[in-house]
Structures are given as C-alpha cells and as structure tokens.
Amino acid sequence: MLDKNLTELSDEELIAEYQQNDTLQAFEILVQRYKNPLTNFVYRFLGDYEACADVLQETMIKFYRNKDSYKSIAKFSTWIYTIAGNLARTEYQRRRRRQIFSINSYGEEKENYEIPDERYRPDVMTDSGIKDKIIQNALLKVSTAYREAVILRDIQELSYEEIAEIMGIEVGTVKSRINRGRAQLQKLLKDIYNE
Amino acid sequence: MPRLKDDNEFEKIKRLLKDLPKVNAPSNFENELSKRINQGEQTKENESWFDKVFSPKLVPSAALAVTAVIILFLLKGNVSDVEDPFQVMPKLREEQNLKQDQLRTGSDKIIAEETNSLSKREKSNGRTSNESESRNNFHDGDSNIIEASLFGNTSIERISVTASNYLPDQAIIVSGGLNYKVVRVGGEERKMIEMLREKINSTPKYRRNN
Numbered sequence: 509m510l511d512k513n514l515t516e517l518s519d520e521e522l523i524a525e526y527q528q529n530d531t532l533q534a535f536e537i538l539v540q541r542y543k544n545p546l547t548n549f550v551y552r553f554l555g556d557y558e559a560c561a562d563v564l565q566e567t568m569i570k571f572y573r574n575k576d577s578y579k580s581i582a583k584f585s586t587w588i589y590t591i592a593g594n595l596a597r598t599e600y601q602r603r604r605r606r607q608i609f610s611i612n613s614y615g616e617e618k619e620n621y622e623i624p625d626e627r628y629r630p631d632v633m634t635d636s637g638i639k640d641k642i643i644q645n646a647l648l649k650v651s652t653a654y655r656e657a658v659i660l661r662d663i664q665e666l667s668y669e670e671i672a673e674i675m676g677i678e679v680g681t682v683k684s685r686i687n688r689g690r691a692q693l694q695k696l697l698k699d700i701y702n703e
Numbered sequence: 704m705p706r707l708k709d710d711n712e713f714e715k716i717k718r719l720l721k722d723l724p725k726v727n728a729p730s731n732f733e734n735e736l737s738k739r740i741n742q743g744e745q746t747k748e749n750e751s752w753f754d755k756v757f758s759p760k761l762v763p764s765a766a767l768a769v770t771a772v773i774i775l776f777l778l779k780g781n782v783s784d785v786e787d788p789f790q791v792m793p794k795l796r797e798e799q800n801l802k803q804d805q806l807r808t809g810s811d812k813i814i815a816e817e818t819n820s821l822s823k824r825e826k827s828n829g830r831t832s833n834e835s836e837s838r839n840n841f842h843d844g845d846s847n848i849i850e851a852s853l854f855g856n857t858s859i860e861r862i863s864v865t866a867s868n869y870l871p872d873q874a875i876i877v878s879g880g881l882n883y884k885v886v887r888v889g890g891e892e893r894k895m896i897e898m899l900r901e902k903i904n905s906t907p908k909y910r911r912n913n
Contacts (some may be wrong), residue, residue: 539736543728551726561729568736569743592913643719662720688715 512703518583527575535575539568542588545664549589550596552659554603555648563599567592586673589666593656601651639700647694654689661686821895 514522514533519541526534545693546567551560569590578587647655653675660671661682671686729735888896 515845526714536733539733542726547728548726552723557726560726561732561735564728564732565736567738569739573743640723643723656738658720662717663719663723687713690716693716693720696715697716700719 509586520580523575523578523584524580527578535572538571538584538588543586546588546592549659549664550592552644552647552663553593553652553656554600555644556603559599559603560596563592563595566595570595579617582673583670587664588668589664589670589674590676597652597656641692642700643697646693648690649696650692654685654692657682657685658689658693662690821892821899 514525514531514537517525517534517537522534522538525531526538541566547560547564550563550567551557554560554563567588573658578584580663647659650658656675657671660667660674662665666674668679668682671682675682677685
C-alpha cells in the first residue's frame with residue numbers, strides 16, 4: 509500500500525495493515541494520531557508530565573509489541589485508551605504508595621498525613637494558568653474511578669459507550685461515576701464558581 | 704427547580720474541564736519511542752540462552768523445585784537407614800531349623816507308634832498278611848500305593864495312600880528314616896490312617912504347613 513494512501517486509512521484499517529504486513533508506517537501514523545489525545549488523558553489523570561510521557565511511551569511500546577492482541581471487533585481508539593488507562597492507573601498507585609511510604613518514614617507513629625498544598629489557595633490566584641492548576645489539582649482529589657470517567661467524558665469527549673468499553677463497566681455505571689465525579693469537583697471548585 | 708440548578712452547575716464544571724488547555728506529547732516523543740523500541744529489540748537479540756533459562760521470572764519456580772529435590776533427597780536418605788520389614792528377607796536362624804527337624808522327628812515317632820498299635824490290633828483280629836497280599840495288585844495312574852516297614856518291625860504293615868488322600872507333606876516322612884513299601888490297604892485301614900492324620904493335624908505342636 510502506498511504511503512499516501514496510508515494516511516487516508518481509518519484507525520482500524522491501519523492496525524489491520526500493521527498486523528498483517530508489519531507495515532511500520534501504519535504504526536507511526538497511529539502513534540502520530542493518538543500521542544496528543546493520550547498525553548492529555550494521562551496527564552489529567554496523573555497530574556505529572558514526566559510520568560505521563562513515560563506512561564505514553566509504555567503504551568506505544570505495548571501497542572508495537574502486542575499488536576496481535578487487538579481484535580477487529582473493537583475500535584482501535586478504545587483499545588489504545590484501555591492500555592493507556594491501565595498503565596496510568598498502575599503508575600498512579602505506584603506513586604501513591606511511594607508517597608505514603610516517604611511520609612511514613614518521617615512520621616512518629618506510622619500515620620498517614622495529608623500534604624498541605626498551599627498552591628491551591630484562591631487568594632493567590634492571579635491568572636488563568638493558576639486557575640488551570642486549581643482545576644487539575646481538584647481533579648486529582650477526585651477518586652480515581654470517577655476521575656477517569658470524568659476525564660474521558662468531559663475532557664476527551666468520548667461517548668458513554670466508548671468509556672464503558674475502555675473502563676470495562678456498564679454504561680449506567682459510567683454515567684453514575686461521571687455524575688459523582690462532577691459532584692466531587694463541584695465541591696472542590698466552589699471558589700472558582702463564585703468568581 | 705433544584706434539579707435544573709444542579710444541571711447548570713454541572714454545565715459549569717463541564718465547561719471548565721472542556722476549556723482546560725490541551726496537553727501535547729513532547730516534541731521528541733517519536734525519537735524517544737523508536738530508541739526505546741530499538742533498545743528493547745537489541746536486548747531481546749542479545750539475550751543469551753543463559754539469560755533466558757535463568758531469567759528472574761523463573762527464579763521462584765526454580766527455587767521451589769530445588770527445595771523439593773533437597774527435601775526428597777533428605778527424606779530418601781533417612782529412609783534408606785531403616786529397613787522395610789516387608790521388603791527384607793527374614794534372617795534364618797540355625798537353631799530354628801534344628802527345632803523344625805526335631806519337630807519332624809517327633810511327628811515321625813508318633814506315626815510309628817500309632818502304626819505299631821494298628822498292626823497289633825490287626826493281628827488280634829486274626830488277619831493274616833496273606834490276605835492283605837492278595838489285594839496287592841494295584842493299578843497305576845492316580846493312585847500311589849506304598850508298603851512300609853516301620854523302624855525294622857518284622858510285621859509288614861500295609862498302608863495305602865492314593866493321590867486323593869496322600870498329602871504331599873507326608874513325603875517328608877521319607878527323610879525321617881522310614882522305609883517304604885508299596886501296599887494296598889482296605890477300607891478300615893484307610894479310615895485308621897485318616898484318623899491318625901487328623902489326630903496329628905489337630906495337635907497344634909505338630910501341625911504341619913499344608
């Protein structure tokens with residue numbers, strides 16, 4: 509197949525080309541198409557750009573090595589989002605454990621402490637950059653299951669069905685998780701509402 | 704309406720989230736990716752058979768296998784010291800053998816005594832040896848008929864033993880110093896022999912292995 513034609517192919521056609529003929533260009537085009545949406549998703553979930561870049565690299569390496577695990581019955585986007593979501597969740601848990609451990613090493617009676625975050629104070633809010641940070645940090649305070657659903661729906665703008673497939677849950681559960689996540693965000697972002 | 708108010712508030716949240724700036728992948732993302740993929744491929748190629756066999760993934764199972772082998776070795780080593788009574792042949796004691804021989808000799812004497820008393824009874828009944836000899840014609844085949852002169856007794860005792868009633872362990876009597884003659888016996892004599900045999904067998908001390 510010509511390079512010119514490859515860019516015009518759908519995601520599913522490209523992955524089929526990569527699976528059948530090992531066409532590296534098909535892989536590169538898919539990476540090109542999904543690197544930014546996935547970066548956005550993973551960054552909003554983890555809140556750390558370096559960790560996000562690592563997770564994204566891992567996602568693409570998994571895609572490169574395990575291309576045959578993709579079945580044509582599913583959309584390519586949901587498949588790659590599932591990989592990225594799983595890796596992001598694992599990374600988040602790992603980082604959380606590490607954080608708890610490092611705090612415990614200073615604690616006298618092995619208690620867990622909430623880290624006071626001075627950056628989120630509304631009185632020091634000056635520009636939109638800080639506002640974005642506040643929203644991002646509020647997102648990080650939402651429980652992981654709700655957060656993932658809210659990000660996929662309100663930031664990545666995926667359909668409920670796609671989210672259900674990515675998260676491996678029912679559409680009804682997706683909707684309720686999104687609503688609960690939004691409600692948590694609403695509480696956390698009271699000050700921004702009042703502006 | 705509180706429901707509408709909530710929806711409006713969620714609309715605000717949705718708008719806030721939607722308005723968040725899009726975060727893009729690093730500019731050198733593809734280069735880094737291809738580097739990592741090539742590194743991975745190289746490591747795969749350079750991986751020797753030793754690394755494959757002794758990969759960290761196999762360490763727990765290998766450790767388990769080695770432990771199992773060690774435990775088996777230790778158990779087997781202990782077991783070899785203890786003799787299994789079901790597998791070891793019993794040791795033969797010479798005095799036991801001697802006892803067995805004595806037992807046999809004893810049983811021979813009893814038979815001899817009983818046979819003598821039988822002959823005496825026959826004599827008293829007026830039977831002659833000729834009468835018995837007249838029945839001396841026997842036929843071969845299933846029956847083995849023997850005539851026995853016991854311990855040098857002058858009177859000839861006729862003991863008929865057929866294949867059906869002659870027990871193989873009676874052949875042991877031959878080694879007890881008895882002389883055998885082929886004879887043919889009548890019904891009464893046979894009954895007497897059977898009676899004697901039963902008497903011997905019922906005596907636990909002299910019971911023989913059948």
